[in-house]
Amino acid sequence: MSDDALLLALDQGTTNTKAILVAPSTRQVVSAASRPVSITYPAAGWVEQDAHQLWEATRAAVETCLAAGGRLPAGIAISNQRESVVVWSRTSGEPLGPVLGWQDARTADWCAAASKAPGVADMVRDRTGLSLEPAYSASKLRWLLDAARAGGADPSDILVGTIDTWLVWQLTGTHVIEAGNASRTLLLDLRTLSWDPELLDLFGIPEAVLPEVRASDAGFGRTVGGQGIPAGIPITAILADSHAALFRHATADSGSGKATYGTGSSVMVPCAGPAAGPSGVATTLAWIQAEEPTYAREGNILASGSALDWMARTLGAPDGTPGGAFLTELGMSVPDSGGVVFVPAFSGLGSPLWDRKASGVITGLTAGATPAHLARAALEGIAHQVVDVVEAIESDGLARFSVLNADGGASASRPLMQLQADLLERPVHVAAEPEASAWGAALLAAQALGMSIGASMASTLLEPQRINTRDRRDAWRVAIARARGHAIPGDAPHQPRPHPTAAPNGDEKR
DSSP: OOTTOOEEEEEEOSSEEEEEEEETTTTEEEEEEEEEOOOBOOSTTOOEEOHHHHHHHHHHHHHHHHHHHOSOOSEEEEEEOSSOEEEEETTTOOBSSOEEOTTOOTTHHHHHHHHTSTTHHHHHHHHHSSOSOTTSHHHHHHHHHHHHHHTTOOGGGEEEEEHHHHHHHHHHSOOEEEHHHHTTTTOEETTTTEEOHHHHHHHTOOGGGSOEEEOTTSOOOBOOOBTTBOSSOBEEEEEEHHHHHHHHHHHHTSOSEEEEESSSEEEEEEESSSOOOSTTOEEEEEEEETTEEEEEEEEEESOSHHHHHHHHHHTTOOTTOOHHHHHHHHHTTSSSOTTOEEEOOBTBBOTTTOBTTOOOEEEOOOTTOOHHHHHHHHHHHHHHHHHHHHHHHHTTSSOOOSSEEEESGGGGOHHHHHHHHHHHTSOEEEOSSSOHHHHHHHHHHHHHTTOOOOOOOOOEEEOOOOOOOHHHHHHHHHHHHHHTTOOOSSSSOOOOOOOTTOOGGGTOOO
16 A cells, blocks of 8 residues: 555544544544543433434544545544443434433442342453443443333344444444454453353343454444535444543553543553453453454543543633643643642543442542642642552552553643652653544554555653642542442541641641
């Protein structure tokens, strides 16, 4: 294939869909387009999206991107939000309910009850590498299937899938799922790499409604064309978004693990095989390339960018201002958080604790606390969560982060990345190439097509500063305990370090 061939990379995320036309041989972006997608919260713990809107955003972004690029791609690569699920009609193609987002926790009680049956939680974890949690797809699929049947849908007409499945269905009419996405459903056996009959029975999901599992670079059909999308372009490769970011960093050969700072965060590092990891940490199938599986250990944080956006809105950020940028400017006007700690447990806590009953808290407030201290605490809260996951992943000694590769929207905040290096006490590489997930999928597609690939852009290396982080970590752990409703260890309640301008009792400044 010629060195000037192009690839179209689609990145369907939680809040937007991006289309990027890239030249792998030079690692250049030829053209790009993006469309927002909305999220609704119809009840506490419920997170929904509209399948039609996800597809329309994808179609519109592709049409605009290709028109601007002026050339057709040799193939299409897709990266997609994981664990979110769709149910639709085989004959009409119409969705039979909302998309249940990866943050959706409506099935938490069902998962908790199922986990109490003897041996069930251990069986699920052993076969899938995942805990029996509502964050993963299976219980959400069960809920959607029950709702569709109750609404009168013909069971023989129902199809289900993750977001990659839905997009490929729209693009090609093929009902398939990429193996890494399938590994996030709680239905795939990591050793056989196929749907597990006992897991299907546990969740009450008939295999007939499920898509065919394919390797990440196996090919997923050709576009049927129409609505601004040319016909006959092969869907060459697919990766779940977090897996795609890891693939991008792996090809850059700049370190072992990564953290993606998106709406939530994924902290991931390759591991030797499918064995279950420490408590609170998932083992997942990262990808299958040239028929060889690559596995990874991972911890998922439920609120990162969404936490920054919430704090920014709360502190009066103008509409449309990115939360990370607003909080960085405000938070870096003070030397530290003044003892304020923010735990953004909006829908509970994810890895490594997986406590869905935890509540968001702000601790350490004093009369001297200012909006700047709250902004700084929000940035630190993101970094603390990543450190928690890294510590959990490394706790059994079978995986280690020699360096942390950082990507995603919030990684643009250099002060946040420096905080991350300081609290983690090891170097952080910040990806210079934007859109790590889209690039990861594009690089896999380029390799599958035998295309030449240029050198990656240099990343920014941030070394940890020699500061005392123990007090900050101790304060974070106390705040986590409060978020979980736990008693605080020790004889006396936690006393946050006062801000220097505070004058307790009116006679002393510290």
